[in-house]
Amino acid sequence: MESRTASDLTRLFNPRSVALIGASDNPSSIGGRTLANLVEHSDFHGQVHLVNARRERIGERPCYPSVKELPEVPEMVIVAVPAEAAVPALEDCGRLGVRYAVVFTSGFGEGGGEGIEYAERLRRVVAETGMRIYGPNCPGLCNVNERIGFTFSPSFRHDLRAGPIGLVTQGGGLGRNIMQAMDRGVGIGLWASTGNELDLQVADFVEAMADTPGIEVIAMLVEGINDGPRFVRAVQHAAARGKPIVAFKVGRSEYGSKAAQSHTASITGSAEVNSAVFRQLGIIEVDDIDELADTAWLLARAKPQPNPAGEPEPGFAVYCSSGGTTAMTADAIGLAKLTLAPFADGTTGVLRELLPSYASIVNPIDTTTAVLADDSLIEKTLLAVCRDPGVAMVVLPMALDYGEVTAVISRRVAAAQAQSEVPVVPIWMSERTGEGYRILRDAGIAPMRSVSKGVKALRRWVDYGRWLAAREPGFRPALLEAPTADADAPIRTLTELEGKTALRDAGIHVPMAQAARSRDEALSVAREARGPVVAKVLSPDIQHKSDVGGVRLDLSDDAAVGAAWDAIQAAVRKARPDARIDGVLIEPMAPQGGLELLVGISRDPVLGPMMTVGLGGIYVEIFHDVARRMLPLSAGEAKAMLRELQCHPLLAGARGQPPRDEAALVRLLVQVSDFVVARGAAIHEMDLNPVWVGREGEGAYPLDAVIVTR
Numbered sequence: 001m002e003s004r005t006a007s008d009l010t011r012l013f014n015p016r017s018v019a020l021i022g023a024s025d026n027p028s029s030i031g032g033r034t035l036a037n038l039v040e041h042s043d044f045h046g047q048v049h050l051v052n053a054r055r056e057r058i059g060e061r062p063c064y065p066s067v068k069e070l071p072e073v074p075e076m077v078i079v080a081v082p083a084e085a086a087v088p089a090l091e092d093c094g095r096l097g098v099r100y101a102v103v104f105t106s107g108f109g110e111g112g113g114e115g116i117e118y119a120e121r122l123r124r125v126v127a128e129t130g131m132r133i134y135g136p137n138c139p140g141l142c143n144v145n146e147r148i149g150f151t152f153s154p155s156f157r158h159d160l161r162a163g164p165i166g167l168v169t170q171g172g173g174l175g176r177n178i179m180q181a182m183d184r185g186v187g188i189g190l191w192a193s194t195g196n197e198l199d200l201q202v203a204d205f206v207e208a209m210a211d212t213p214g215i216e217v218i219a220m221l222v223e224g225i226n227d228g229p230r231f232v233r234a235v236q237h238a239a240a241r242g243k244p245i246v247a248f249k250v251g252r253s254e255y256g257s258k259a260a261q262s263h264t265a266s267i268t269g270s271a272e273v274n275s276a277v278f279r280q281l282g283i284i285e286v287d288d289i290d291e292l293a294d295t296a297w298l299l300a301r302a303k304p305q306p307n308p309a310g311e312p313e314p315g316f317a318v319y320c321s322s323g324g325t326t327a328m329t330a331d332a333i334g335l336a337k338l339t340l341a342p343f344a345d346g347t348t349g350v351l352r353e354l355l356p357s358y359a360s361i362v363n364p365i366d367t368t369t370a371v372l373a374d375d376s377l378i379e380k381t382l383l384a385v386c387r388d389p390g391v392a393m394v395v396l397p398m399a400l401d402y403g404e405v406t407a408v409i410s411r412r413v414a415a416a417q418a419q420s421e422v423p424v425v426p427i428w429m430s431e432r433t434g435e436g437y438r439i440l441r442d443a444g445i446a447p448m449r450s451v452s453k454g455v456k457a458l459r460r461w462v463d464y465g466r467w468l469a470a471r472e473p474g475f476r477p478a479l480l481e482a483p484t485a486d487a488d489a490p491i492r493t494l495t496e497l498e499g500k501t502a503l504r505d506a507g508i509h510v511p512m513a514q515a516a517r518s519r520d521e522a523l524s525v526a527r528e529a530r531g532p533v534v535a536k537v538l539s540p541d542i543q544h545k546s547d548v549g550g551v552r553l554d555l556s557d558d559a560a561v562g563a564a565w566d567a568i569q570a571a572v573r574k575a576r577p578d579a580r581i582d583g584v585l586i587e588p589m590a591p592q593g594g595l596e597l598l599v600g601i602s603r604d605p606v607l608g609p610m611m612t613v614g615l616g617g618i619y620v621e622i623f624h625d626v627a628r629r630m631l632p633l634s635a636g637e638a639k640a641m642l643r644e645l646q647c648h649p650l651l652a653g654a655r656g657q658p659p660r661d662e663a664a665l666v667r668l669l670v671q672v673s674d675f676v677v678a679r680g681a682a683i684h685e686m687d688l689n690p691v692w693v694g695r696e697g698e699g700a701y702p703l704d705a706v707i708v709t710r
Contacts, residue, residue: 009200009208012100012134013143013190015075016046018150019067019098021089022080023050025058030104030152031080034140037149038078041157044148049074051089067092076100078140078150083107086136087118094129102150103135108196119198126199138195139172142179145189145214155180163187164216164300166209166243168202170194170223171250174289178221181293184437185446187300189214197226203234206245210238216303219296220247221289225274228606229480235281239471244304244464246284246296249274273604276628280637282467284460294448294457299464301444302393302423307465314392314462315341317385318364321371325399325429330364332455333395338462340364341390350384372405378412386420393458397427397451398436406436414443427454470640478631478677479608489710491684495540496585499705506675508668509701513587519565525586526561532589535564536704537572541579543687543706548575554589561586590703595650595660596690598626599669599702601676603684609676613669615647616690623647633673638666651693660693664700684708 020038024031035058038044049072050058053065064070067077067089073096079086086105093101108119119136126133134141140151142159149156153176161182166189169175175193182188190212192205202222209215218238225231238245249271278285284299286292307313316338320326333340340363343351351361354377360366365385371377385394396413398406417424426440428447440447448454494502500510515538516522526533537550545551549571552564568584596616603609611633614626627644629637642648642662653659668691676683688702 009100009132009204010212011075012102012132012141013208013212014046014146014148015100017049017072017074017076018044018046019049019051019070019074019077020080021051021067021077021086023052023055023058023063024080025055033152033154034078034080034104034150037151037153037156042148043146047072047074067096067098073097076102076150079103079105079135080152081105083115083118083136087121090122090131090133091125094125094131097129098131101131101133101135102138102140103133103195103198104138104140104152105135106137108136108198119196122198133199134192135195136198139176139193142191143189144187144191159188161185161187163189164214165189165296166205166212166215166218167191167220168194168205168209168218169221170197170202171221174221174250178219178289178293181297181446183441184293184449185441185444186293186297187444188219201226201230203227203230206231207234207237210234210241210243216243217296217300218243218245219292220245220283221250221292222247223250225606228604228608232277232281232477232479232607235283236475239282240473242303244284244299245282246286246292246299246460247278248286248289248292249278270604273602273607273610273628276610277607277630279467280630282464282471284464286456286460290449291453291456293446294453295460297446298423298425298457298461302461304461304465304468306469307462308469309466311469313339314465315339315390316458317341317343317388317391317394319367319382319385319394319396319424320365320398321367321369322397322399323360323366323368325397326360326364326366329395329397329427329451329455332451333458336455336459338455338458341388341392343385343388344390347384347388351381354381371409375408375412378409379416382413382416382424383419386416386422386424391422393422394424395427395454395458396424397429397454398447399429401430401432401434401436403434406434407439408436410436410439410443414439414445417443417445425454425458427451470636472634472636475634477608481677486681486710492709493540493543494707494709495538495582496536496705497538499707500702502707503672503675503702503705506671506678508671508675509699510705511587511590511701511703513585515583516565516586517583519562522565522584522586523558523561526555527558529586529588532556533561533586534589534703535561535568536585536587537568538582538585539572539576539579540582542572542576545704548572548579590692591694591698593658594692594694594698596703597665597693598687598689599672599691600688601631601672601683601686603681609683611641611669611673611676613641614645620689631673632677633670635666635670638669638673641669642666658695661696661698661700662693663696664698665691665693668700668702682709684710 022031023035026032049070050061050063052063055063083105107115142149145162159179172193209218318329356370359368426447504510514525516525532554535552536545555561598614598616598620600612609631612626612628614620625646627641651660651662685708687706691702693700
């Protein structure tokens with residue numbers, strides 16, 4: 001059988017022959033609309049075959065009763081018949097050697113029932129024949145750059161602005177909504193909406209679009225990720241090909257997650273984990289559909305360049321003729337911690353010569369209404385700003401639509417843009433979209449619709465340059481290497497002593513702890529420690545010892561140790577009479593003045609082992625100040641995690657406090673990552689809380705360890 005990799009979807013996008021199963025002469029039916037899109041509104045040059053057992057002809061085209069009766073085996077079939085008819089037809093297609101199937105039909109498991117059996121039959125077709133299935137329950141495929149529509153949407157013929165964006169969605173309606181950003185000038189060359197993802201998934205289309213000529217940016221709307229390794233491989237492939245990915249994730253709240261599951265039957269996963277993985281892999285996450293279109297189009301217009309941390313960020317200019325609008329836009333740029341570029345002397349000279357003395361010729365620019373009296377000033381002054389060596393982009397907010405006046409301004413803006421490679425980013429703030437708006441749109445300068453969203457897109461453009469500079473091309477997530485954990489394997493929680501022993505055996509520094517099985521043994525162990533000690537209940541049934549009164553600190557003599565033994569026994573027996581108590585754990589007290597953090601490991605069912613770092617003790621639950629990463633963790637990623645924390649100034653030495661031993665903490669994070677990765681799927685969870693971080697040179701080590709194994 002011919003090898004068919006996930007990214008080998010070229011002939012799905014543009015096959016040599018197509019059969020439409022369920023072709024119809026009813027223009028309002030699914031089959032009728034699909035036929036019209038394919039033969040009337042597309043520039044498809046391949047063979048089109050029609051399958052309908054109840055028709056001999058539709059128009060000038062013959063109909064065949066089944067795929068088996070066609071004069072040739074089509075490269076692709078489009079299925080527009082109910083599920084009970086679609087399944088045997090697709091089984092025939094697989095046996096014949098059809099390469100791809102686009103299945104509009106629903107009823108394959110979304111609501112249970114016999115659809116589950118139908119879905120299983122189609123999976124067998126894929127496994128046994130190699131035919132790839134796109135859908136079911138999908139609206140089809142739009143290859144706008146080739147003007148081909150394998151879709152039943154009546155909007156296809158209206159949404160045909162070609163361009164460099166590849167769009168992958170799991171929702172048909174929202175996908176079409178994004179497609180209609182074409183009306184403000186956003187060019188989308190290819191759209192796939194994956195439906196139930198019985199076979200082909202979002203990941204497969206991301207990978208394919210990364211290899212598709214003419215597609216430079218991939219926009220993605222996802223409700224859930226079914227196959228973590230497949231998704232990660234596709235995203236990393238796109239990054240290697242230099243194709244940025246912008247994503248809008250639906251299902252980030254509990255309500256949205258439930259809705260997404262009922263809609264696509266996909267696994268939504270933890271929103272926090274998804275966002276952390278997106279950031280780590282360079283996926284630019286946005287908060288709504290407008291931002292998805294804005295950010296993707298900005299990336300398509302101006303490819304970000306690597307910008308290492310410590311280097312100055314790209315500079316922006318604001319160009320406007322309204323003082324209030326100028327100030328508002330500059331304010332938004334400042335609040336986003338973006339940079340307004342200081343102009344070179346040559347730029348300032350041109351502005352001073354051409355604009356009136358009362359205009360603002362420093363960045364941000366307020367040209368005043370002088371440009372309305374002489375519109376030629378717009379092109380000359382805007383072009384001077386575009387050519388300034390410190391300006392990466394020019395933000396041009398337009399507060400009002402003045403009709404013909406605004407149309408003249410837009411023509412001048414478009415003329416200036418045509419002479420410069422520096423993007424002019426218009427922000428059309430008015431609800432009225434007249435001729436001026438259309439001029440900008442048709443010039444390829446898609447106007448954004450609000451200052452706040454426009455500035456968000458600029459911020460993400462800058463941040464992506466930072467990510468490019470920090471990216472580790474050799475990073476291979478443990479998810480791709482480790483065997484999948486057996487969900488039915490028994491789970492066991494190690495005692496603190498067992499957990500600390502395992503960490504110490506792996507070379508991780510952990511304070512020496514010793515079990516005391518009796519009161520007298522506790523006294524003897526504490527004396528050997530030669531300093532203040534901690535006593536903690538030793539029980540396989542208790543993880544959170546302080547919650548049941550099972551911890552006593554700063555015990556410096558026999559009386560204190562003995563009293564601690566008695567108090568721990570009494571408190572734990574009262575709080576947990578069912579728990580087995582094996583004694584107490586005695587270990588040296590950590591020095592005063594250390595900072596306490598949490599280091600945790602969890603195993604996401606889709607995206608694999610994740611590390612979480614944040615403030616320790618009770619603070620992690622109060623402030624939710626955490627950073628997350630996929631494993632394995634490099635020293636560079638460990639440092640980046642710590643810099644993300646709002647509490648990082650405490651590590652650096654805020655308000656006169658001494659700097660903490662951040663280097664030791666970084667080493668510990670990498671060691672914990674290595675410990676987990678080396679054990680494959682055996683580590684289910686790990687909770688090192690607190691991790692004590694001393695002053696520089698004093699080290700960093702866990703004071704408690706809960707390890708859950710399979």
